[in-house]
Amino acid sequence: MVVLTKPALKPANFYSGIPVVDLLEPGSAALLVSACEELGFFKVTNHGVPMELIARLEAETVKFFSLPQHEKELVCSANPFGYGNRRIGSNGDVGWVEYLLLEIISKPVPHASSLAFLREPSAKSFCCALNEYVMAVRRVACKVLEKMAEGLKIEPRDVFSKVVMDEESDSVLRLNHYPSCQGFNGSMTGFGEHTDPQIISVLRSNNTSGLEISLKNGSWVSVLPDQESFFVNVGDSLQVMTNGRFRSVRHRVLANGNKSRVSMIYFGGPPSRERLAPLPLLMGEGEKSLYREFTWCEYKTSAYKTRLGDDRLGQFQR
Numbered sequence: 001m002v003v004l005t006k007p008a009l010k011p012a013n014f015y016s017g018i019p020v021v022d023l024l025e026p027g028s029a030a031l032l033v034s035a036c037e038e039l040g041f042f043k044v045t046n047h048g049v050p051m052e053l054i055a056r057l058e059a060e061t062v063k064f065f066s067l068p069q070h071e072k073e074l075v076c077s078a079n080p081f082g083y084g085n086r087r088i089g090s091n092g093d094v095g096w097v098e099y100l101l102l103e104i105i106s107k108p109v110p111h112a113s114s115l116a117f118l119r120e121p122s123a124k125s126f127c128c129a130l131n132e133y134v135m136a137v138r139r140v141a142c143k144v145l146e147k148m149a150e151g152l153k154i155e156p157r158d159v160f161s162k163v164v165m166d167e168e169s170d171s172v173l174r175l176n177h178y179p180s181c182q183g184f185n186g187s188m189t190g191f192g193e194h195t196d197p198q199i200i201s202v203l204r205s206n207n208t209s210g211l212e213i214s215l216k217n218g219s220w221v222s223v224l225p226d227q228e229s230f231f232v233n234v235g236d237s238l239q240v241m242t243n244g245r246f247r248s249v250r251h252r253v254l255a256n257g258n259k260s261r262v263s264m265i266y267f268g269g270p271p272s273r274e275r276l277a278p279l280p281l282l283m284g285e286g287e288k289s290l291y292r293e294f295t296w297c298e299y300k301t302s303a304y305k306t307r308l309g310d311d312r313l314g315q316f317q318r
């Protein structure tokens, strides 16, 4: 399966306009709001997740993807959860990527769905790293969402975070491995352009370039990797809750010619029954709601029928 795309931007063309939000900096809430309005994307530092934990999960992930193909395929194939290779979703999208997509179960404590398929002793250390990571990254998502409310000057401060922290929140962890595409003429699409459906996505990758985001003017720019920080995307659900004030950013990944890329992404989503609509608190006088109310379940059902690059919010627009 060949997934060719136009030549990538030269690595030197990293975009210098990505806002850096220091979570320990008291004045960072306003910066975070402008980042969500302008790009729908920013970098988070001083996030409080120990590097040791991040490195441990990365090592377990690399170990998993290094298993022989037939062993990886013993894991149920992604539909949507499980191990996937090249195929993304079920409507014909492909990418130069293999991945594990894991459902996050909240009770008794937040953890990624069982990796019972792995043989001991790897299963245990992988599961421990996954579960500790899920708890830590969920806290980062929660802090960021609270800062968003603070920056928007709305109360209660947990107006966004409570949706993601809900016991029934529909959240997902994705571990991606983009093999290097050395030897291919041109660059390969690792993961085609799309927006994320959820509220917030918190991404961490190894030190390999490839992630690109689309600016308001439609141009694509490369993100300089930073393995010690997290990158945050606004998702479609947050764009709806803010009546389009925050931008759900289109992004994509190009496979790297020299190095393989490993990323781990937490997608914080609402509970199935959650009704999504612009928050009245955020609507200015006379401002019209851009979206009709819908449930996350309704949105997800329709999202899974779409192709990756489709505009999934169009049908909910007024």
Ligand code: GA4
Residues within 6 Å of the ligand: 080, 088, 089, 090, 091, 093, 101, 172, 174, 194, 195, 196, 197, 198, 267, 303, 304, 305, 306, 307, 308
């Ligand atoms: C994009 C964001 C997340 O990776 C994801 C993806 C999901 C999948 O891989 O199963 C989807 C895609 C994502 C949006 C449209 C549908 C569903 C593939 C696809 C074509 C896990 C998610 O939640 O939505």
